[in-house]
């Protein structure tokens with residue numbers, strides 16, 4: 307993933323990244339403009355759900371966005387009835 311250099315506006319390429327938690331990743335970037343040479347770190351965080359996962363992790367809470375609809379209990383009951 308590329309990022310824009312905050313100093314000169316050139317593309318800054320991602321050199322390394324690591325997961326800090328299930329929802330948070332830190333990445334290190336290097337500006338592609340050799341005369342700038344800025345290297346910097348960013349944090350990327352999962353902040354809301356747009357469409358729910360079919361394999362939700364019970365240990366992870368991600369709030370729903372305004373347009374996303376969490377599955378309601380009636381839908382889950384219907385799925386359970388048809389599954390078996």
Ligand SMILES: [Zn+2]
Pocket residue numbers: 311312313314315316337338339342343344
């Ligand atoms: Zn730069």
